[in-house]
Amino acid sequence: MASKQMLHMSQGQGETSYALNSSFQNAQKNRMKPLIEAATLDFCSSNNTSLPHTILIADLGCSSGPNALVLVSIAIEAIQSHYLKFQQPPPEVCVLLNDLPDNDFNMVVKSLIALRQSNKPVIVTGVVPGSFYERLFTSDSLHLVCSSNSLHWLSKVRVW
Template identity: 40%
Template sequence: MTKPITEETITELYSSMAMVPKSLCIADLGCSCGPNTLFFTREVVKIVDKLSRKHGHKSPEFQIHLNDLPGNDFNFIFQSLLPRFQAELRPAGFGPCFVSAVPGSLYGRLFPAKTLHFVHSSYSLMWLSKVPGGIEEMNKGNIYMSITSPKSVINAYYEQFQRDFSTFLKCRSEEVVAGGKMVLTILGRKSDDASCKEGCYIWELLAVALQQMVDEVSNFHI
């Protein structure tokens, strides 16, 4: 569903450039380390190369920055996924791809000022930088917003998201070049109810499972 949006955005970026830079700088924020980690990067490289050929330009070099929290398994990406990725691109004649890891929170500065041409983030921005302060007592028995959570808990999560997302946009505004683009995919819901099943039901089930585990440990005696 997001592929046409990405292609349209990259096309707009390419068309808006008075002169295509020798090196195109792309950041994938919240890249994780699974089999789909380099899928987005592969698609962007293909789209840019297609546009370059269409306009009679040489395919640019690509600076690919993979970002996630420091605990992400970047070694797996570089040992297992990157060689296959490079092997796929090499015969196609695409411009060189220089891939780097950038560990750190996306709610802070990650890159030098005015260096990024395109930023992508998929299903990362719904994760907050921290649990809102002071809700432990108000939200007992829950690990997120549930049907039993008071309004104050829902407001606390909302305010934390507002702070985090504003910080994210501020940081990216300093890092993205003039005319740069972003494509952000964020989990949403159709209902106005913050504790509806389409958004939070899985967390209620997880909370029940965790509570049962705690109870079993508490009742266990050697």
């Protein structure tokens, strides 16, 4: 099936790598930030009577390099702000980054280590290699899903 064709970014940190040639994608974070914050606050507000103690966030098509954590970091900041506003302890957050198996996951894991070592509340991280044309997560397991420049490849939304 053509939709499962394995397209991926140039790996590593070399001259032609995605890590060094992704300024356009990085610039998109300014456009995406208010959308992610609004979705995150909408989720938190809809659970206002009983804020969840654990929140799972996935980034589909996270890629690698400096942009790998941009979207989920925005969501984490919005979650923490919301909980502080209601004087609640921040939840545990699980961040799952997804991309195609040929992605440079060494770079992604290094990014995740930096996120886990930040002064944030408990953050558990993981990598989920695979195509989002296939099922990647269990039913009702995710609270927030982010994706920037990857979902434009879809011809229709698929719900399992």
